[in-house]
Each structure stands twice: as C-alpha cells, then as structure tokens.
Amino acid sequence: MKHKVILVAFVLLLCASALAQYPQPITQTFTESTTVAPPAILNSQSYSTTTNTGVVVSQSGGSIAAGTYRVCVTYYTATSTESPCSTDTATTSTVTFTSSTGTLTVYPPVTSGVGLVGSNVVGWRIWVGAASGASGAESVQTINNTVCSLSSNASACSLQSPATFTSSSGFTSGSAPTTFAAVYPPVANQANQAVFENSQYQYHALYWVTTGTVSACTVNIQTGSTIAGLANVGQTLTCTASGWYQLPSNATANYSAINVATLTLGTATSSVTFYEVIQPFNPLGNIYSALYAAIGASTPTTACGAANGGAVAFIATPTTSTAATWFYCNASNAWAAVTLP
Numbered sequence: 001m002k003h004k005v006i007l008v009a010f011v012l013l014l015c016a017s018a019l020a021q022y023p024q025p026i027t028q029t030f031t032e033s034t035t036v037a038p039p040a041i042l043n044s045q046s047y048s049t050t051t052n053t054g055v056v057v058s059q060s061g062g063s064i065a066a067g068t069y070r071v072c073v074t075y076y077t078a079t080s081t082e083s084p085c086s087t088d089t090a091t092t093s094t095v096t097f098t099s100s101t102g103t104l105t106v107y108p109p110v111t112s113g114v115g116l117v118g119s120n121v122v123g124w125r126i127w128v129g130a131a132s133g134a135s136g137a138e139s140v141q142t143i144n145n146t147v148c149s150l151s152s153n154a155s156a157c158s159l160q161s162p163a164t165f166t167s168s169s170g171f172t173s174g175s176a177p178t179t180f181a182a183v184y185p186p187v188a189n190q191a192n193q194a195v196f197e198n199s200q201y202q203y204h205a206l207y208w209v210t211t212g213t214v215s216a217c218t219v220n221i222q223t224g225s226t227i228a229g230l231a232n233v234g235q236t237l238t239c240t241a242s243g244w245y246q247l248p249s250n251a252t253a254n255y256s257a258i259n260v261a262t263l264t265l266g267t268a269t270s271s272v273t274f275y276e277v278i279q280p281f282n283p284l285g286n287i288y289s290a291l292y293a294a295i296g297a298s299t300p301t302t303a304c305g306a307a308n309g310g311a312v313a314f315i316a317t318p319t320t321s322t323a324a325t326w327f328y329c330n331a332s333n334a335w336a337a338v339t340l341p
Contacts, residue, residue, distance in 0.1 A: 123156025139174025
C-alpha cells in the first residue's frame with residue numbers, strides 16, 4: 001500500500017511540474033484615440049487657455065500687408081500627423097492690420113485640460129488664410145527657427161514657444177486640415193506593442209471594438225523572429241466596425257503584434273480598441289473560424305497545410321441568413337470551398 005501511495009504522489013508531482021511549465025495564455029490591448037483640435041484663436045487675448053489660443057497683433061515692426069486674415073492652429077505629432085485646425089468660423093479668429101508694417105505673434109495652444117491624448121503630440125503649427133479669406137481656407141505657414149523654437153519634430157513649433165511672423169507672403173488661400181489624422185498610439189505600432197512568445201504559441205485571435213465613426217481602418221496580425229522582422233500574416237482586416245478574426249495557422253514565432261496599418265477617426269470621440277488573445281494551442285485543434293463581416297471577404301487569402309502549421313479547415317460565417325462556407329485544405333495546400341446547408 002505504501003508503494004502505491006508513493007507512486008500516486010510521484011505521478012501527481014510530475015503532472016504538477018508539467019502544468020507549471022506549460023505556457024500561460026497572453027493577452028494585450030490598446031485603444032487608438034483622436035488628437036482633438038486645439039482651442040480656437042481669440043484675437044482679444046494675448047495668452048492661451050483651455051478655451052482659447054492667444055494672439056497679438058502689432059501694427060509695426062514687420063511688413064504684413066493691411067487686411068483681415070483668418071487664423072487657426074493645429075497640434076502636430078512625433079510621427080508627422082496633424083490634428084484638425086482649431087475652429088475659425090468666428091470673427092474672433094481673425095486678425096486685422098491697418099498698415100503694411102504689421103507683425104503677428106501667435107501663442108502655443110495648451111495641451112492639458114483640453115481632452116488631448118498626449119505623449120505623441122510634440123508641437124503645433126499655424127495656418128493663415130488670404131486677406132478676407134473664408135473659414136477653412138488657411139494655408140500652413142513656414143516653420144523654422146526664426147519663427148519659433150522648434151519641437152523635436154522640426155516641422156512644428158515647440159509647445160512652449162510662440163510663433164512670430166513679420167511678413168504676409170505666406171498668408172495665402174489653402175485648405176486647413178479637418179480630419180482626425182493624428183491618433184495615439186501612432187499607427188504601424190508593432191515595435192512598441194510586440195509580444196514575446198518564444199515560439200511556444202500556436203493560437204492568435206484579434207478582436208476590435210469601435211466607438212463613434214471610424215472613416216478608415218485596416219489591421220493585421222504580425223509575427224516574426226525579431227521585432228524588426230515582424231511581417232503581416234493572415235488577412236488584412238477592415239476594422240471600421242467591431243469584429244474579430246482568428247489567424248488560420250498553428251505556426252509559432254518569437255514575437256507577434258497587432259499592426260494598425262491605416263486609421264482615420266471621424267470625430268473627436270471616435271476610437272478603436274484592439275485585443276489580441278494568444279494561447280499555446282488552438283482550442284479547436286486545426287479548425288479555424290472568423291466573422292465574415294470582419295474579414296470582408298468570403299475566401300481566406302492565407303496559405304494552408306504545411307505552410308502554416310497544418311491548418312485543415314476554416315469557416316467563414318456570414319452575418320446574414322445566407323449559408324456559411326466551409327473551406328478545407330486540399331492536396332495542393334490551397335483552400336477549397338464547400339457551402340454548408
């Protein structure tokens with residue numbers, strides 16, 4: 001009896017040891033949010049607050065021609081994307097010069113207390129229109145170290161530096177930015193979101209949840225032996241609406257990541273939250289499934305068979321009442337379709 005107890009204890013110890021060494025599931029998540037427009041220009045205010053951006057007009061000291069000019073400002077990021085221009089529809093967003101010897105100084109917009117998702121914003125830019133120009137018709141002004149102290153991105157002024165213009169040569173008709181192109185974290189962010197897997201994980205599922213209007217969005221799962229070597233695997237997914245995708249592959253790699261390839265958010269409150277679930281084994285064995293609406297195509301575009309770890313089946317599930325399609329891996333390592341009843 002004693003020997004049996006020792007044997008059972010030994011087996012339990014081995015099982016516990018095996019479980020302790022088994023890789024645990026990994027998850028990662030992050031949210032892409034908009035960089036909002038700065039506070040509007042207020043021509044009666046010589047300093048910036050959370051509600052307005054200050055400006056000073058001098059009728060001497062420069063060569064700005066007489067006229068009334070519309071002004072707006074933008075936030076600028078380390079990755080050279082830009083927020084929408086500040087609201088410029090009110091007459092308080094215009095500056096008036098009565099002589100041809102004027103100087104314009106614009107103060108940097110504040111970045112705290114204005115709903116700014118911030119560490120990617122490193123500077124700001126100034127947009128000025130032609131004399132008597134319309135709202136939204138400003139052009140970006142030349143930024144150099146004569147105009148202001150430059151930010152870490154030399155295309156923008158420092159967030160601590162005012163900008164001074166002594167000439168109106170750049171005050172021309174243009175098109176001020178209106179889209180929410182500046183997002184945080186920046187897109188193509190695989191380098192700072194990579195997960196170390198040590199080639200022990202076979203299962204990768206990606207989920208995304210949208211809030212508000214998402215004008216454009218594509219995303220990929222990436223894998224690679226190094227962070228620098230990360231490359232897209234599986235399908236390029238459209239993520240303008242909430243959805244999910246399971247990578248049809250059991251292949252392992254040292255690293256994986258979510259790679260947001262393109263993203264344009266439609267409003268100040270729009271966002272996309274991404275989730276990646278990574279497991280050491282596929283819970284369905286060699287069966288793969290994906291939401292049809294998430295993939296945006298009824299036919300898998302990835303390889304199958306030995307090329308991706310032995311995948312044998314893939315189900316595309318439509319969101320309408322039409323039949324689902326079963327794809328199997330044929331002898332040529334290509335997906336073949338069978339429509340399910």
